[in-house]
Amino acid sequence: MGLSSEIMAYLSRFLSELGLSASTIRSVLVAVSIFVFFLALALFLGRYVRIRASVKFSREAALILGRVTSALIVFAGFALALHSLGFNISSLLLAGGFLAVALGFAAQTVVSNLLSGVFLYIDRPFTIGDPVMIGNNTGIVEDVTIFSTRLRTFDGRLLRISNNEVFNSTIVNMMATKARRIEYRFLLPHNSDAKKAISIVKDILEKHPLILADPGPQVFINESNLDGIIMTIWAWSPSKSFFPVWTELFSTIREELIKAGIQLAVPQRIITIRGPESAGAPGPEEETLKTREKQGVHS
Amino acid sequence: MTYGMLSEGELIVSGYRVRVKGLEGGFKLYTRLPLNEDKILASVMVGEGTDLSLVPVEPSTGNLQGVVECVYVKLETPIVIGKEAKVDVRITVPVDYAIAAMGPEGDFNVIDAFSDTESTPKLALYGTPTSGYICRFHNSSSKEPFKPGLAEALLRINNYSGRIATVSRAVIPLSLMEIYYKPGTWQANVGIITMNLESEKAAEIIVGGMPPTADFEKSPEIVTEKHLISVQKLGYLTFKAAGFKMLWGY
Numbered sequence: 001m002g003l004s005s006e007i008m009a010y011l012s013r014f015l016s017e018l019g020l021s022a023s024t025i026r027s028v029l030v031a032v033s034i035f036v037f038f039l040a041l042a043l044f045l046g047r048y049v050r051i052r053a054s055v056k057f058s059r060e061a062a063l064i065l066g067r068v069t070s071a072l073i074v075f076a077g078f079a080l081a082l083h084s085l086g087f088n089i090s091s092l093l094l095a096g097g098f099l100a101v102a103l104g105f106a107a108q109t110v111v112s113n114l115l116s117g118v119f120l121y122i123d124r125p126f127t128i129g130d131p132v133m134i135g136n137n138t139g140i141v142e143d144v145t146i147f148s149t150r151l152r153t154f155d156g157r158l159l160r161i162s163n164n165e166v167f168n169s170t171i172v173n174m175m176a177t178k179a180r181r182i183e184y185r186f187l188l189p190h191n192s193d194a195k196k197a198i199s200i201v202k203d204i205l206e207k208h209p210l211i212l213a214d215p216g217p218q219v220f221i222n223e224s225n226l227d228g229i230i231m232t233i234w235a236w237s238p239s240k241s242f243f244p245v246w247t248e249l250f251s252t253i254r255e256e257l258i259k260a261g262i263q264l265a266v267p268q269r270i271i272t273i274r275g276p277e278s279a280g281a282p283g284p285e286e287e288t289l290k291t292r293e294k295q296g297v298h299s
Numbered sequence: 300m301t302y303g304m305l306s307e308g309e310l311i312v313s314g315y316r317v318r319v320k321g322l323e324g325g326f327k328l329y330t331r332l333p334l335n336e337d338k339i340l341a342s343v344m345v346g347e348g349t350d351l352s353l354v355p356v357e358p359s360t361g362n363l364q365g366v367v368e369c370v371y372v373k374l375e376t377p378i379v380i381g382k383e384a385k386v387d388v389r390i391t392v393p394v395d396y397a398i399a400a401m402g403p404e405g406d407f408n409v410i411d412a413f414s415d416t417e418s419t420p421k422l423a424l425y426g427t428p429t430s431g432y433i434c435r436f437h438n439s440s441s442k443e444p445f446k447p448g449l450a451e452a453l454l455r456i457n458n459y460s461g462r463i464a465t466v467s468r469a470v471i472p473l474s475l476m477e478i479y480y481k482p483g484t485w486q487a488n489v490g491i492i493t494m495n496l497e498s499e500k501a502a503e504i505i506v507g508g509m510p511p512t513a514d515f516e517k518s519p520e521i522v523t524e525k526h527l528i529s530v531q532k533l534g535y536l537t538f539k540a541a542g543f544k545m546l547w548g549y
Contacts, residue, residue, distance in 0.1 A: 177428035207419050210362065213436045214371070214423035236424065238366045238433045 031081040038077020046070030061121060064146060109164070113147045116167035120144065125171045134161060135169035179212060180242045184233040184250060186257070187265040194221050197231055197262050201253055205235050210245045212236040228265035303482030305329075305351040305398070312353060313396060313448060314416030315340070319351055327351065329398060331411055341411040343400075350401050351410075354518045355394035355450060355480050355487040357473040358435045360412035363420060369543075370471045371423045371434035372454075376441070377467035380458040380496070388456065390439040391449040392471065392489050393420070394478060399519050407519045415448035425470045426547040434470060450478055450487035460496040464549070469494055471504060472543045478518040479510035488515060493542075494549070502549045505542035 012022060050066030057065070083089045121144075126132045130141050132151070137159055139151035149166045151159040174180075188197060198219045205217040217235035224230070233253070237245045257264065307327075309318045316332045325347035331340045345351060359367040372390055380386050397412040414420055423436035445451065458464050471492060479488045493505040510517070 178426075178431050178433050179424045179428045206421075209420045210366075210422065212424055212433075213421040214373075238422065240366050241362070 027085055031084045034084055035077050035081040038073055038080070042070040042073035042077070045073060063144075064117075064121065067146070109162075110147065113163045116163035117144070117146045120149075120163055120167055126173045126176070130176070131174040133170075133172040133174070134166055137161065174242075175239050177239055179236045180239050182211075182233070182235045182237055182242070182246050182249065184253065186231045186233070186253070187228050187267075188231055189228045189263055189265045190224075192229070192262050192265075194229060194231065196260065197257060200256050200260050200262070201231070201233055204249070204253055204256055205233075208235075208245070208249065210237050210241045211249075212238075227267060301482070301484050302353055302355060302480040302487070305353055313413070315413060317353070317398070329410060331398075331413065340413075343410040345400050345410070348402065349408075352399050352401050354397050354399050355478050356397040356409070356412055356518055357476055357478070357520070357522045358393045358395045358414065358420065359473055359522060360395040360397070360414055363414070363422070363435065366433055367422065367435045367473065368432045369425060369434040369473060370476070371425050371436050372439045372469045372471065373437065374467050374469070375438055377465050378456065379463060379465050380456055381463055382458060382461060384458050386456045386458075388454045389441055390452050390454045390469070390492075391437070391443055391445070392439075392452050392476075393435055393437045393448060394450045394487050396448075397519065397521060409519055409521055412521060417448065425468075425545075431547065432470065432472075445486075447485040450489045452489035453491045454494060455491055456494045456496065458496045460498050462499065464496050464499075466494070466496070466502075466549050468549060469504065470543070470545050471506060473522040475504075475506040475543060476522075477507065477520070479515040480518055481512075481515050486515075487518075494545075496549065500546065500548050502545040503542045504545060 046066045046069050049069040050062045053065045054062035079089050079093070126141050128141050128144065132139070132141055134149070134151065137151055137153070139153040139157075139159060142150040142152045142158065144150075144163075146163075148160050148162050151161060153159060186197075188194065198221075201219045202217065205211045205219070206213075211217055212235075215236050217233070219231065219233050221229050222232050235249070254264070305317070305319050307319050307321050309316055311317075311334070314334055316334060318328075318330045318332070320328045320330075322328055322344075327345045328342070329345060329351060330342045332338060333340065358370065359365075370392055372392060374388070374390070378386060378388060393415075395412055395414040397409045399407045399409050401407045421436040423434050425432045425434050443449075454469055456466055469492065471489075476489055479490065480486065481488075488511050490507065490509060490511075495503045495505070497503060
């Protein structure tokens with residue numbers, strides 16, 4: 001009697017002690033094999049579908065298609081594995097249907113996120129890699145899954161926002177357009193030579209290679225207040241180079257204006273102190289606020 | 300200094316010093332420096348079996364690379380064309396410079412590219428910010444004398460719009476442009492650009508033409524994305540065309 005026969009005899013004794021027959025074990029092994037096979041198939045076909053779909057569709061759509069394919073194959077494998085164990089698939093599917101309805105009611109948030117994901121795909125307000133602002137969150141879109149959108153913030157954190165929240169938020173896509181307008185507002189003193197300042201700024205903008213000639217830049221004085229006059233600058237730049245141009249131009253314009261002797265107005269506060277001799281004054285001290293920092297006005 | 304093969308030594312090209320120095324083992328060292336500084340802007344070692352050539356390329360090098368999609372040629376004098384009429388106009392198109400390492404079988408590798416320092420390249424938006432194109436802007440005059448940094452082209456306008464039309468601009472996608480140069484000269488040419496006026500607002504641009512004479516050679520292409528050729532999007536609408544559609548007026 002060989003060693004293998006001894007092992008087999010030992011195993012059958014062990015199984016009979018556990019109350020399992022050899023045929024039951026065989027069925028379980030077959031079911032596990034089926035499931036493992038379908039799992040491997042799901043991984044392979046999911047990847048294949050994603051790669052093929054990415055040629056025709058967007059990256060997000062390809063990802064979703066790949067994941068749906070994998071999920072369907074895994075479900076089919078699971079159903080077949082159960083069938084090989086003697087379970088009735090049709091009743092399983094029926095039970096699955098009822099379960100799905102029950103789960104649907106129980107997991108409204110999940111379903112809502114899923115549907116929002118689908119609507120976001122149809123609406124396509126952004127694609128992976130776009131810099132966006134979703135509600136109060138700003139960053140680069142890293143991934144769009146069926147339930148959530150992942151943003152990498154500019155300081156390197158990863159945010160997960162549920163698709164439902166994304167769908168209901170105001171979305172600003174900073175790369176959806178080919179060109180963006182740069183806007184500056186410079187505060188100049190009342191006695192400054194506005195024409196000279198405009199001419200200097202126009203010259204800088206015309207010489208800058210990343211400021212569009214059409215639509216051309218506009219420089220004008222459109223506001224006057226207690227502090228001075230406000231010179232507004234509008235210039236268009238390709239979206240791809242918007243940020244470096246925006247940051248660079250401000251310093252260049254400021255430096256060139258100062259170099260040409262054009263002072264930039266400084267917000268002032270004049271405090272008038274009246275002594276006791278000023279009878280009839282509203283109070284011993286009166287503070288007159290002449291200026292305030294106005295948002296967006298550079299000085 | 301002209302287009303064509305670069306020999307050893309130092310040459311002045313459009314405000315830069317271009318140096319080619321022979322090294323041991325058949326190597327060549329290529330360097331590019333500003334005129335008045337010793338700051339190296341580009342430096343590449345080239346092995347045996349390649350020749351270095353100065354060639355004109357699409358005007359999208361340096362910080363314009365990946366930004367510029369088309370050339371926007373504004374005609375200094377607009378042209379009025381009658382119904383069903385054809386007009387040929389000489390225009391100029393800006394080109395940048397490239398140093399290409401050319402193999403014996405016509406294969407090449409662009410090792411450096413730069414634009415003309417004598418004038419600031421300007422950009423323009425053709426169309427809307429959402430669906431338009433970022434273009435290299437160029438004012439073209441039929442009386443403009445030819446100079447390095449420009450390529451000549453023949454703009455052939457066919458008026459199929461069914462009415463008298465005024466043409467003041469032509470937009471040429473870089474992905475369609477083929478540039479030819481005459482070695483030993485500064486002459487560059489883009490061939491014939493056909494502009495078919497289809498309606499009051501739309502025109503089709505078809506680029507493709509033979510070089511003016513047989514002694515012109517084809518420049519290597521640095522813009523290889525061909526997506527602009529066949530499909531264009533305007534909002535949710537997608538257009539398929541043989542050439543490039545100018546959808547926002549001509």
